[in-house]
Amino acid sequence: MMEYSIRELADLAGISTRTLRYYDEINLLKPARMNHSGYRVYTQREVDLLQQIMFYRELDVSLEQIKSIINDPAFDKRKALTDHYKRLLERRDHLDKLIAAVKKTIAHENGEVKMNNEEKFQAFKERLIQENDAQFRKEVREKYGDEAAELSNAKLLNLSEEQYHQMQETEKEMFAYLKQAMEIGDPASEQAQKAAAKHKEWLSYTWPQYSKEAHANLVDMYVADERFAEYYDRHGSGTAQFLRDAVHHMTKA
Amino acid sequence: MMEYSIRELADLAGISTRTLRYYDEINLLKPARMNHSGYRVYTQREVDLLQQIMFYRELDVSLEQIKSIINDPAFDKRKALTDHYKRLLERRDHLDKLIAAVKKTIAHENGEVKMNNEEKFQAFKERLIQENDAQFRKEVREKYGDEAAELSNAKLLNLSEEQYHQMQETEKEMFAYLKQAMEIGDPASEQAQKAAAKHKEWLSYTWPQYSKEAHANLVDMYVADERFAEYYDRHGSGTAQFLRDAVHHMTKA
DNA sequence: CATAAACGTTGACGCAACGTCAATGTCAAG
DNA sequence: CTTGACATTGACGTTGCGTCAACGTTTATG
The missing domain is CATH 1.10.490.50 (Antibiotic binding domain of TipA-like multidrug resistance regulators)
Structure with missing residues (x-):
């Protein structure tokens, strides 16, 4: 049974021990146990949970929201992973738009194309809409149940x-x-x-x-x-x- | 000469008026002038500057750092845009790694591949290195001058x-x-x-x-x-x- | 074994980047 | 003129840690 000290887990994940203590404090990621010295001990379960948390972090989900998601009795690791996949694809799409926007702005500066001010910010605002959509998707799930969301995710994974x-x-x-x-x-x-x-x-x-x-x-x-x-x-x-x-x-x- | 009120510029850019006031306060983005009522008035110059700021924000550059960059007498808009381009490409590369990581984690959960704990966090840690590199690049510029950086950027744009x-x-x-x-x-x-x-x-x-x-x-x-x-x-x-x-x-x- | 360095703990202050709200002046439309 | 929409400043609060002090525990070395 592989166990990690707080330093070891922090190094493994590339985060600080402070972060892990904070996550313990807010009940986001509790250690498996405290040893007789009062040191935190983490196991494989916490490793996997931390990976989930870090995917959510990467997608700018608030810690409070992450907490409610992973503490949900219905939380399913595989389902969550398919959700991360979907969102990362969307994030990538947004990034492509920003890249296109930079290119166009440069061309505009060079006098090669026209670009109005609306267009200058369009790609940034797309991000906003997508982020609103993420929260909205959660509500869709609550309103219409998991069936649509799950089926949708399962198929998207294979795209x-x-x-x-x-x-x-x-x-x-x-x-x-x-x-x-x-x-x-x-x-x-x-x-x-x-x-x-x-x-x-x-x-x-x-x-x-x-x-x-x-x-x-x-x-x-x-x-x-x-x-x-x-x-x-x-x-x-x-x-x-x-x-x-x-x-x-x-x-x- | 197109002018914007604070509301208008905020809407244009998809940010809050509070953000713009904060940017004024920290001397990041001053309005062109205050009118006779004490209202902020922004012009095209500020629009373009805000776009720059938002690219830097997107790349997780701190506001203090953004400030020092755009207030540098040597600041050149076109140069900055080519830098954004480069970094966005890098960001996309990182995203691809995260996408690959999700896929692999799912396959691992399905028992299809082996994945050790190091691998589970590898993609996240890549991000750290790249972000360190961004700060480091600034220091390279300061240490070795703009020549290498500029030449590098100009060529990368055409990739x-x-x-x-x-x-x-x-x-x-x-x-x-x-x-x-x-x-x-x-x-x-x-x-x-x-x-x-x-x-x-x-x-x-x-x-x-x-x-x-x-x-x-x-x-x-x-x-x-x-x-x-x-x-x-x-x-x-x-x-x-x-x-x-x-x-x-x-x-x- | 003793010691020092490296590990861990808790507590607490501080920060960045705003969000929120109160109080109040200004502008525009009816 | 009145009201609603606009703007302002000031101030408090939030989130997610970074930093540090004080101190206990473990590990490695002489």
Whole structure:
């Protein structure tokens, strides 16, 4: 049975002993026991738990939130790991946007392209939306249960990087169709139905199985909850509602 | 001349007015002026400066450090942008390592691969080294002047993602040769000279021009400064010194 | 065995980077 | 003019540690 002193665990993980004592203090990561001298003793269980904590830290989750997650009786290590994976992919996507933004800013400075002030901050603000989404996802889980989240995560894990990008492309296409369809103004129009189909395709990347009912419920949620609406309405006021109508039309046909 | 109130600039950038007032207070980002009511007024100059600040924030640079950077009379916007680019690439590289770590941990949980505790934290600790390196890079600049840093940045900007990965591969190969050569123990050996050549090749990705003297100076620095030594000695105690000897041999021949 | 260095502990203060709120002046619209 | 939205300053509080003092325990060395 491998055991670690506080120094050993701190060195193993690349953090300070102060951090570990703090985590003990806030009941985030208790040692397995205190030995007869009052020294903390950590075991393999704590090692694995610390790794989880560090993934959450990397994803800027607050310690208080990490605590509630890992102390949840329903906490499942594998499930958590798939969640980390998903979020790291998203983080990577954000980073790509920042990289693109730097490049564009440089080109702008060189007089090669035009870039307005909105664009200068767009990539940073994307981060905000994604972080809000992380908290929101937790609430979705609470509201609709683990089933959707778990199935979604399990399938996403198997996505290759290329598939992930395809998923992003699909969403982009959906928004393009939505924009056109909204100019027409008819959720039953060909463009609107193409948008709905693209949304369905987008869902297929993460949903292990599709049902019309689930699809309809999802878009209802988009409209009912302001944060989803806000995310979609960035592409034009009323987008969330329009998508809902388009999907309802498709799923009732 | 476009001007922004504090609310407008905060919204533009996706941050709080409190943040902007704090930045004013600490002399990080002063408004262009205060109007007759005592309201802050920001202009295009401040917009661009704020973008810079936000890139630095994204890269976890402290505000105090950001302040000293952008207040440096030698501060050059374009130079800074190329630096952001470089660091964001590094950050992405780190993220890839974390993504790989999650995947491996999951496979480990499924009993598909073996993973020791060291490996479980390896990706997190890589981050530490890179962050130390960021601070160190600043000191390199101060010690050796801007020339090396600037030339390095300018060339790196034009690297494609593929070239960047090749650069990483080159470093990996160098370490492989170093390891073999150190078992032999002779800095003049064929393996050692291959390592030195790989190091030279690695440098060619960022150095616009190569000189033996610069190369020799660089490896001297690797040994003289503990942090470089530590980075290299992760691959085996004495690696930095051995590389220095190998390169000296090559550059004197 | 004795000693010194390295290990551990708790307690406490301090810091960075804001978030929050109170009190109050200013601006804009009805 | 009134009210709501805008702005200001001042001040307290939070999170997640870093740092250090005081002191007990363990380990390595002579």
